[in-house]
Amino acid sequence: MKCEDFEFEYIAAPGEIAGDACEHLQGCATCQAFVEQESKFQERMISVINSKVPDGFRHSVRAHVLNNRPSFWTLPKASMAMAASLLMAVGVVTINQEQLGEQNFPIDRLVVEHLEHDGARSMKASHQLSGQQLARISEQFGVKLASFGNINFAEKCPIGDSYGLHMTYKYNGQLVTVIYMPELSPKELVQFNYAGLKGWIKPMKKGSFAVLGDKNLEIPGAEFAEETIEWL
Amino acid sequence: MQEKQKQLEYERLVLVYSDELFRYALWRCRDKSMAEDLVQETCMRAWKSLDKLRDVSSSKAWLMTILRNEHARLYARYRPDMVDMELDTVSLKDTDNDTSPEAFALKQALAELAEKYREPLLLQVIGGFSCDEIASICNISKSATMTRLFRAKQKLRDVLRPDEGQVGV
Numbered sequence: 001m002k003c004e005d006f007e008f009e010y011i012a013a014p015g016e017i018a019g020d021a022c023e024h025l026q027g028c029a030t031c032q033a034f035v036e037q038e039s040k041f042q043e044r045m046i047s048v049i050n051s052k053v054p055d056g057f058r059h060s061v062r063a064h065v066l067n068n069r070p071s072f073w074t075l076p077k078a079s080m081a082m083a084a085s086l087l088m089a090v091g092v093v094t095i096n097q098e099q100l101g102e103q104n105f106p107i108d109r110l111v112v113e114h115l116e117h118d119g120a121r122s123m124k125a126s127h128q129l130s131g132q133q134l135a136r137i138s139e140q141f142g143v144k145l146a147s148f149g150n151i152n153f154a155e156k157c158p159i160g161d162s163y164g165l166h167m168t169y170k171y172n173g174q175l176v177t178v179i180y181m182p183e184l185s186p187k188e189l190v191q192f193n194y195a196g197l198k199g200w201i202k203p204m205k206k207g208s209f210a211v212l213g214d215k216n217l218e219i220p221g222a223e224f225a226e227e228t229i230e231w232l
Numbered sequence: 233m234q235e236k237q238k239q240l241e242y243e244r245l246v247l248v249y250s251d252e253l254f255r256y257a258l259w260r261c262r263d264k265s266m267a268e269d270l271v272q273e274t275c276m277r278a279w280k281s282l283d284k285l286r287d288v289s290s291s292k293a294w295l296m297t298i299l300r301n302e303h304a305r306l307y308a309r310y311r312p313d314m315v316d317m318e319l320d321t322v323s324l325k326d327t328d329n330d331t332s333p334e335a336f337a338l339k340q341a342l343a344e345l346a347e348k349y350r351e352p353l354l355l356q357v358i359g360g361f362s363c364d365e366i367a368s369i370c371n372i373s374k375s376a377t378m379t380r381l382f383r384a385k386q387k388l389r390d391v392l393r394p395d396e397g398q399v400g401v
Contacts, residue, residue, distance in 0.1 A: 011385050012378040013356070013363050041389055048338045049357045051258055053251045057268065062246045064272045065279045066239070109244040116247065160240075195248050 006031050007038075014042055058116065107201055108192040110160040111179055111210045115197065122153045122168045123175055129154055141165050141182055142206070144230040159184065164210075171220055176213035180229065182206055189222055205231060241288075242279050249295055250275070255358045256296060259350070260303045262343065270306060274299040293369060296359055300369075334392060341391040349384035352377050 001024040009021050010031075017025065025031050115122075129151050137154050138145050143165075145151075150170035157166040157179075164181040177199075185208040190201045192212075199212025202225045209225035253274060257267035277298050278285075285294055342350060351370060355361045361369065367377040 008382055009378070012381040016362060041385075041392065044334070044392070045338065045385070045388055046357050048335045049255070049259070049342065049354065051255055053254050054264070054268070057254055057271075058246060058250045060268075061250050061272055061275050062243060065242065065246075065275050068276065106240050106244060109240055109247065113243060113247055 003028060003031055003034075007034055010035060010038060014038070107160075107181075107184055107186050107208065107210075108190050108199070110184070111164075111181075111199070111201065111212060112192070112195055112197055114157060114159050114164075114166070114179070115177055115212060116195070118157060118166065119177065122155070122166060122177065138165065139232065141180060142232050143180065144232055146228060146230050171213075172218055174213070174217050176211060176217060176219050178228075179210040179212075181208050181210065184208055204229065238279075238282055241285075242275075242282060245278060245291055245295065246275060249292055252292070252358055252360075253295060253299055256354055257299060257303070259342070259354050259358070260299075261306070266306070270299060270302055273302050273306075277302065292359060293361070293365060296355065297369065337391045338388060341388050345384055345387060349380050349387070352380045353384040356381060 001020045003024075006021050006024050006028070010017060025035065134145060134151060134154055137156065140156065151167050152170065152175070153166070153168035155166050157164055159166075159179065159181055162181060162183040164179045164184070167178045167180075168175050169178045170176075185203045186201055188203065192199060192201075193215060196215055197212050198215045198217075199210060199219060200222055201208050201210040202222050204225060209229060211219050211224060213219045250271065253271045254267055257270040257274075258264065261267045261270055274295060278295055285291065342353075345353070352366045355366045355369060356363075363374050363377045363381070366381075367374045370377065372380075
């Protein structure tokens with residue numbers, strides 16, 4: 001590959017350099033210097049193109065649709081009459097809460113969304129909670145937090161249609177978020193990495209335990225759940 | 233799709249992609265309020281047709297395509313007002329961002345780029361799409377995509393370093 005061919009490929013798609021272009025780069029000092037210079041330009045260009053998103057925009061978009069979507073009450077009356085007839089024909093309709101719980105809801109999205117909404121406030125808390133404060137709130141959830149120092153924030157929070165114990169924990173000098181959700185649980189360990197966050201949610205004897213933090217942070221492994229929580 | 237699952241899937245899409253949609257919309261509309269409206273309209277349409285989204289891995293391309301289509305409708309509606317506005321005013325209006333002379337020059341150069349060059353660049357930088365994906369979205373070949381990306385960046389670079397000679401192809 002010639003240098004000008006490499007430069008063309010690198011300028012066009014710097015994130016897709018592979019094969020011949022990669023080999024060429026490894027052995028060409030001229031192109032290595034070019035890449036260094038070009039990278040600075042690309043960074044500058046990206047910072048200019050990626051403009052700031054207005055505060056709260058995500059939530060306003062979410063609310064816009066959820067508040068304006070067609071609802072039951074805006075359905076045509078004929079549809080409502082048909083639905084009512086169907087219900088009468090079937091008889092008593094019960095909602096089995098357990099069945100609802102077994103559905104494969106994307107629980108990771110609920111915790112990520114909660115952190116997006118409440119994360120800044122929880123991260124601002126700078127004072128470590130005392131053992132008594134922590135015991136008082138964790139007892140409401142029927143759990144005891146074992147060997148659990150370095151907690152700056154603990155609060156009962158809404159998670160989706162349910163609730164959870166939202167905590168901020170100092171792990172290796174960095175703040176990570178820990179959420180215990182007594183009523184929500186995935187069928188198996190869920191790991192995720194999107195929206196600038198990474199984490200996992202582990203099903204427990206009762207409910208589930210989630211740990212999440214910035215995608216660049218080191219977060220504890222899944223064994224952290226059993227090491228942390230005890231049932232009262 | 234059940235209402236609850238549909239709502240959760242919708243919320244995931246908003247959570248993950250609304251920032252990218254806004255940035256993309258802002259560069260297409262060059263107006264913050266219009267961009268916000270465009271994203272809201274895009275999301276409303278996405279909500280209505282969420283049942284048609286079979287492959288979750290293509291969510292982003294799907295949303296970007298909806299936005300492009302919505303913008304085409306809005307652009308036709310707003311065009312008479314847009315042509316009377318100064319480019320530098322339009323490109324920077326309400327963006328509340330980097331206001332250095334260099335950033336200003338880059339933004340203006342980007343605004344002045346022909347659509348066929350700007351579009352692949354925005355899809356690459358904001359959407360993070362590969363050349364193959366951009367080619368598919370823009371309905372052009374991969375080699376044409378790479379050429380357009382190359383030329384777009386060359387034009388922007390010339391703004392920052394006008395004395396430098398041509399590089400490469």
